[in-house]
Amino acid sequence: xxxxxxxxxxxxxxxxxxxxxxxxxxxxxxxxxxxxxxxxxxxxxxxxxxxxxxxxxxxxxxxxxxxxxxxxxxxxxxxxxxxxxxxxxxxxxxxxxxxxxxxxxxxxxxxxxxxxxxxxxxxxxxxxxxxxxxxxxxxxxxxxxxxxxxxxxxxxxxxxxxxxxxxxxxxxxxxxxxxxxxxxxxxxxxxxxxxxxxxxxxxxxxxxxxxxxxxxxxxxxxxxxxxxxxxxxxxxxxxxxxxxxxxxxxxxxxxxxxxxxxxxxxxxxxxxxxxxxxxxxxxxxxxxxxxxxxxxxxxxxxxxxxxxxxxxxxxxxxxxxxxxxxxxxxxxxxxxxxxxxxxxxxxxxxxxxxxxxxxxxxxxxxxxxxxxxxxxxxxxxxxxxxxxxxxxxxxxxxxxxxxxxxxxxxxxxxxxxxxxxxxxxxxxxxxxxxxxxxxxxxxxxxxxxxxxxxxxxxxxxxxxxxxxxxxxxxxxxxxxxxxxxxxxxxxxxxxxxxxxxxxxxxxxxxxxxxxxxxxxxxxxxxxxxxxxxxxxxxxxxxxxxxxxxxxxxxxxxxxxxxxxxxxxxxxxxx
Ligand code: GDG
Numbered sequence: 001x002x003x004x005x006x007x008x009x010x011x012x013x014x015x016x017x018x019x020x021x022x023x024x025x026x027x028x029x030x031x032x033x034x035x036x037x038x039x040x041x042x043x044x045x046x047x048x049x050x051x052x053x054x055x056x057x058x059x060x061x062x063x064x065x066x067x068x069x070x071x072x073x074x075x076x077x078x079x080x081x082x083x084x085x086x087x088x089x090x091x092x093x094x095x096x097x098x099x100x101x102x103x104x105x106x107x108x109x110x111x112x113x114x115x116x117x118x119x120x121x122x123x124x125x126x127x128x129x130x131x132x133x134x135x136x137x138x139x140x141x142x143x144x145x146x147x148x149x150x151x152x153x154x155x156x157x158x159x160x161x162x163x164x165x166x167x168x169x170x171x172x173x174x175x176x177x178x179x180x181x182x183x184x185x186x187x188x189x190x191x192x193x194x195x196x197x198x199x200x201x202x203x204x205x206x207x208x209x210x211x212x213x214x215x216x217x218x219x220x221x222x223x224x225x226x227x228x229x230x231x232x233x234x235x236x237x238x239x240x241x242x243x244x245x246x247x248x249x250x251x252x253x254x255x256x257x258x259x260x261x262x263x264x265x266x267x268x269x270x271x272x273x274x275x276x277x278x279x280x281x282x283x284x285x286x287x288x289x290x291x292x293x294x295x296x297x298x299x300x301x302x303x304x305x306x307x308x309x310x311x312x313x314x315x316x317x318x319x320x321x322x323x324x325x326x327x328x329x330x331x332x333x334x335x336x337x338x339x340x341x342x343x344x345x346x347x348x349x350x351x352x353x354x355x356x357x358x359x360x361x362x363x364x365x366x367x368x369x370x371x372x373x374x375x376x377x378x379x380x381x382x383x384x385x386x387x388x389x390x391x392x393x394x395x396x397x398x399x400x401x402x403x404x405x406x407x408x409x410x411x412x413x414x415x416x417x418x419x420x421x422x423x424x425x426x427x428x429x430x431x432x433x434x435x436x437x438x439x440x441x442x443x444x445x446x447x448x449x450x451x452x453x454x455x456x457x458x459x460x461x462x463x464x465x466x467x468x469x470x471x472x473x474x475x476x477x478x479x480x481x482x483x484x485x486x487x488x489x490x491x492x493x494x495x496x497x498x499x500x501x502x503x504x505x506x507x508x509x510x511x512x513x514x515x516x517x518x519x520x521x522x523x524x525x526x527x528x529x530x531x532x533x534x535x536x537x538x539x540x541x542x543x544x545x546x547x548x549x550x551x552x553x554x555x556x557x558x559x560x561x562x563x564x565x566x567x568x569x570x571x572x573x574x
Contacts, residue, residue, distance in 0.1 A: 003555045005051045007562050012144045013052045015045060016136055018096065018152035020058035020082050024072065032072055036080065038453070041149065043339045044550035048558050057136055059092060060084040085135045087128055094124030097414050100152045103278070106417070108151060108267045109378040109472040112277050114417045122280055126155060129287075130178050133159035140164070140259055145561055147262045148291075155287035157261045162290075164256040168325065170286045262293040262561045264334065267474040268500065269301040272308040281312050289324045292564040295334040295557055297475045297500040302331050330564055334557045335504055337548040338477050340484035346457045347485060355458040363462070367402045367527055370463035372456070372478045373470075374411040375448065377421050380469035380496065380513040381408065385428045385444070387469070387519035392436050392443060395524060399436050402527060404467070405445045405459060422448070460485035465492040465526040469513035473499035479508070483541045490538040492526035494519075504548065507540035 007013075021042045023035045036042070048054060063086055064072050076082040087095065098121030106114035133156055140146060148156050155174065162171025175181045275281060285308060288294055296302045306317040315322055321330040346352055369388075373379035388404055408425065412418045429446045436443045451459075460466070466482035476499040483493060483505070495501060495508040502510055511522045 002549065003552050003559070005048065005555050006559045007052055007145075011052050011562070012055070012141065013048055013558065014055045014057060014136065014140055014144055014146045015048075015149065016057045016132060016146060016153060016156065017041060017149035018059055018100070020056060020060050020076070020080075020084060022060065022076065022080050022082055024060055024062065024064070032068070032075065034075060034079065043342070044336060044554050046339070046551060046554075048554045052558075055081050055083060055139065057083045057085060057132070057139060059087055063087065063089055063092070083135060083139055085132050087131060091124055091128055091131075093414070094121050095128035096152065097412065099125035101412055101415055102417075104151045104154075104284075105267070106377075107274065107278055108270055110268075110270055110274055111377065111472075112274065114377065115277070117279055126174060126178060129153060129155035130159055130175065130180060132156050133163055134180075136160055137163040137256070140256060142257050142259070145260045145262065145558065147264070147558070147561070149264055150266045154263075154284050157263055158287045158290045160261060160290075164259055167327070168286075168290050170283070171290065174283075260292045260561050260564060261290065262295065262557060263288050263291045264295040264557065265301065265474070266297070266336070268298075268472055269296055269305045269308075271304050272311045275304070275308045276312060281308070285309055285313055289322065289329050290327070291329050292327070293557070293561045294321075294329055294331045296331075297333065297335050298503050299333050300503075301474075301500070302333050306331060328564075328567055330560070332560065334553055335500065335548060336475055336477070336553045337545065337550050338480045338484065339550050340480070340542075340545050343457055343460070343481055343484035344487065346453065347461055347487075349454065352454050352457050352461075355454060356461050359458060359462045363403065365401070367464040368462055369402065369404045369465045369467050369523070369526075370459055370482065371404060371406040371467050371469075372459075372481075373406075373408060373468075375408040375418065375422060375425065376411055377417060378470055378472050380471045381406070381421075381425050382428055383471065383513040383516065383519065384467055384469040385425070385432060386516050387513075387523060388443065389432050389435075390516050390520040391523045392432075394520065398527070399443070400438070400441050403443055403445055405447075405463070407447050407451060407456075407459070409450045410448060456481075457485060461489070463491055464489065465494060465523070467494045467523070467526075468496055468499055468501075469494075469511070469519065470496045470499045471513055473501070475500040477501075479505055480545050483538065483545050486538055487542070490531065490534040492529055492534060492537070493541060494522050494526050504544060505541055506544065507537040 021037045023037060025033045025035075027033060045054070060072075060076070060082075064084075069086070073084060076084055098118065102114075102116045102118075103121065106112065132153060136146060136156070137160055146160065158168050158171040159175065162168040162175060166172075172181065269275070278284065289309070294302075294305070296305065306319075306322065309315045309322055310317055315324060320332065321328055323329075347356075371381070371384060373381060375381070384404075384406070392399055406429075413422075425446075429444050433442050433444050460482050463482070466479065468476055468479050470476055473496070476495075479493055479495055479499070479501045482491070493505065493508040495505060495510055496513045497510045498513065502508070509522045509526055511519045513519055
């Protein structure tokens with residue numbers, strides 16, 4: 001059976017991702033329309049939604065005029081359990097295109113050459129993460145679980161922790177730099193803890209009550225709760241409490257104690273040798289270290305993260321986590337999956353069957369290889385095209401007998417590297433088709449657009465092989481989707497060893513996409529493999545894909561987060 005959530009019904013889960021899973025549009029009459037998107041994360045979290053009270057916080061994709069926000073917010077919350085984080089278009093652009101996609105994305109995928117570091121983008125990244133933290137800290141209550149998604153929000157755990165409990169020295173510093181903590185005093189914290197405006201009460205000079213300690217020494221110099229200079233009223237603590245216990249008291253008074261924070265990275269985490277290129281390498285690591293649980297797709301990514309913490313921060317790590325500032329951040333691997341039944345059942349739909357038959361007629365007597373990728377330089381599309389070219393050169397008997405249907409979904413078109421890639425792929429497709437094509441036949445059918453789910457399913461089912469040639473890829477769900485659509489044909493899965501999926505999908509033909517010759521050989525092998533071998537491969541693959549589903553991923557991460565206390569696993573705690 002599928003894994004069960006171990007949380008109680010009233011456990012609250014707050015998922016935070018850069019983009020809300022809802023698209024908002026406004027019609028001519030000024031009325032707003034909302035459409036739920038069906039991304040991988042949406043289905044991955046469906047399991048958690050069933051049994052927990054669930055809320056999603058994220059950027060709604062565009063700025064909404066102030067006057068309309070109240071009504072938009074209400075509908076988002078009532079109908080979709082969503083809470084928006086508004087960012088100006090300029091801030092959103094610098095955060096998303098600027099820092100996330102022009103710095104972290106290339107670096108995490110071993111493309112330091114594509115990395116464009118710009119101090120203004122770093123500032124925007126911090127500012128946007130701060131905006132997210134403000135909304136999350138406003139929404140969360142004592143006992144909540146907050147699950148932060150992906151590389152767009154790596155400072156959020158630290159900022160959030162410093163806001164809800166005064167923990168994280170680095171978080172306090174960043175908040176101060178961003179102008180959120182004024183003159184070393186966090187007005188919000190003071191106001192929340194004391195129920196009054198800071199600086200209102202008259203200080204008793206030289207107050208040294210017996211048996212109490214002052215909040216002042218909770219943090220070191222410049223900490224958030226330094227009120228001496230401001231003359232605020234000081235909270236009193238029983239003697240002998242550790243800093244950690246005092247912070248817990250502050251959090252309790254604020255009603256935000258025991259909040260667990262999880263983080264999951266959907267991309268690879270690179271080797272520390274690549275990671276250390278990042279000018280803000282310390283800040284990003286510190287940003288996630290305030291989590292209770294940090295998850296990666298593969299064991300290698302987790303290991304790279306831990307060794308970066310050792311090399312860059314000088315921290316001692318355990319195989320399953322790190323102790324940092326009095327709490328323990330557990331690190332683990334949680335390979336994501338898909339909901340295979342969506343494809344299995346989708347295939348039964350009349351619309352899909354009709355389309356599949358039409359495509360089968362169109363490609364009669366011809367084998368079909370399918371490629372489905374966002375048009376991204378990590379997907380190795382040029383390598384794929386080169387390999388096809390070499391294959392057709394060495395096996396001219398296949399010319400006219402095999403086509404590559406390559407779907408390239410437009411992506412991040414505002415980023416220069418993506419424009420260059422688009423031109424490069426256009427050129428290659430044109431050259432190869434020009435070379436091997438005839439009036440009747442073209443070896444590559446190239447689509448630069450996205451297609452509806454039914455069309456995608458029909459194409460997956462049609463194809464005799466699927467070709468994934470990513471030069472780096474956190475996981476790659478296309479491989480999972482292809483396998484789920486192949487219960488009849490048992491097509492071959494040719495998969496890059498640089499995709500996280502290669503660690504799991506035993507039964508694929510693994511390739512190094514940089515090795516054009518062996519990739520061309522793999523295409524040949526995939527096309528000529530006998531039915532028994534294909535069936536036995538597919539059985540192995542499908543049994544994995546049906547067991548390690550998206551739902552299983554969400555549930556196992558959340559279950560683990562529920563078990564954690566934030567304290568080191570063994571030894572004297574506190
Ligand atoms: C990131 C990581 C990791 C694509 N075109 C169409 C379409 N798609 C859907 C596919 C698939 C998804 O987009 C792509 O997922 P991938 O996993 O292959 O890649 P990324 O977008 O790069 O995702 C990746 C993932 O996060 C999850 O952690 O696996 O490594 O890079 O679901 O089906 N869907 C439709 N029409 C299209 O034209 N309907």
